[in-house]
Structure formats: C-alpha cells, structure tokens
Amino acid sequence: MSRSVEWAAHSCLNLTWLEPGRAVRTATLAAFYGLPAAYLNKQLQALVRAGILSSASGPRGGFQLARAPEEITLLDIVIAIEGLDEAFRCDEILRRGPGGRADVDYRETCVLAQAMRKADLAWRRELASQSIADIKATVEHRFPNTPQMTRNRFAALRA
C-alpha cells in the first residue's frame, strides 16, 4: 500500500475537527504534516471522486468532508486511493499446468486463489467495520487536546 493512504486518512480525520462549514486548501493540508502539495492534491482529488470529500473554489474554497464521519470507513479511503485490487496477485498459472484450459477463469476456480481471497475479505471486513468517526472518538478519548491543537494549526497555517 502506498504512503498516500496514511496522508489521506489523517487528512480526513483532521477535517472532522474543523468548525462546521469551514474548508481547507491543499496547501494548508500539505503544510500540516510537511507533505508534498502536488502529490497530496492527487490523493485529495481521488477522495473527491469517491464522494468522501467535496471541493469548492473561490476565496472560502477548499476541501471538506462530503459526508458524515460515521459514513466514511477506512475501507472507503483505502479503495479511493489504492483501487479494488486484491493483495494476492493471481496470474492464473494453472492455465499452463496439466489439463489447463483457455476457457476457465482460474481466478475464480483455483482453490489457492479462493483461499487468498478469503483472507483478503477478512482484511476488508475489518477495515469496513472502522469509520472515521470511530477513529475520531478513540483519538479524542486518548488525546483530548488533539481537536483544539488541530484547529490551532489550521488557523496558524491559514494566517
């Protein structure tokens, strides 16, 4: 998985601590952690395409969450950034084995591919069970200063 998932997930989380209606520009989100703005912007655009963020132009423009943190799972973010590829790469080598046939989809019939897919589904199920709201609640419980510190840094970077 690329490091962009870390950037995207932390950016979404930080946006939950903004005052309502407030949007943040790419440059500010990038400066928050010292990330390369052009590359982060590509990830932010991917989040917009996935319906996780919305973006607006103009003097008060920028990015904000497009839906409630309860409705954004870690799986949503991973898929927005990394796509739907499974971890296990099946090149259907069985097709070249004994009895291999051109008309069979071995990604579906191969017992090993099925076993790998079962593990992939367990991973996705776990990511789908955790929302940005869950992460936010755990952070606020363990690190009560984080929301205010996040707003302060956003304000300082905007100034």
Next chain:
Amino acid sequence: MSRSVEWAAHSCLNLTWLEPGRAVRTATLAAFYGLPAAYLNKQLQALVRAGILSSASGPRGGFQLARAPEEITLLDIVIAIEGLDEAFRCDEILRRGPGGRADVDYRETCVLAQAMRKADLAWRRELASQSIADIKATVEHRFPNTPQMTRNRFAALRA
C-alpha cells in the same frame, strides 16, 4: 504482493503429490507452468530458508517439502516470500503534526496505524488458518484427477 507467492504456493502444493522421498529440480518445477527458472529458484531458496522446503544436490537431488503439509500454512509461504511487512505503510507523519515528538513511536501510538494493523492481523489470522494440507484436500475433492495429472507431468518433464 508479488506473483512469486502464486508460484511458491502452487509449487509447494504440487510437491505434496509426489511419491514419498522424491525430489524435484528447479528446472522441472519451472517448466511445470512455464515459469522463469532463475527467478523461481530465488523463491525456492527463500522457502528453504523458511524451513518449508529442503533441497539436496546430486543425481537424485532437488526440492521436497521439509515438513508435513499440515504444518505449512499460507501465511508461512507469504512471509517466506514477502517478508513481515504490513500492508499499511506508516511513515509516522504525526511526528510532524502539532505536538509531534521525536521520542514517540507513532507506529505504536497512532490510532489510525492501530486500526490498520487490526485489519492486517485479521488477514494474517485467516492465512494462518489454512494449511497446504487443507488446500490439497479441497483440490482432491473437487478435482480428483489432479494428483495423478501432476505426477504424470513431473514424470514427463523429467524424461
């Protein structure tokens, strides 16, 4: 994950259908699916280092399973080939955020990294629950001709 995992897992599975005591050379294992022998050999050596295969030189030399198929899980094979890296890459960007500290290991304390790790563990748990013996039993149930076809191809490639 690299395609080598597919190669390694199918090679281990095919070795379960060999006559007892019989070893198979890299060239034969590679020719079985038309794989590049030099690259497959690197994966076979990794499986030897992990204690999954044993190798012997000499006229009857080659690779065989180093332990019972019940004692080889899919996770063992994935770790032998891919190492222990987790899917989620945490570069500890929190260190550069507000209140970030040089002496904290954010891979451990970050709530997002912990959530990603929970999903990674679900994936590993599922892979660890499936052995090569399980895969072999399912294949033999669904495709009863596979063991004999595998032995026949090994014999033809040796001839």
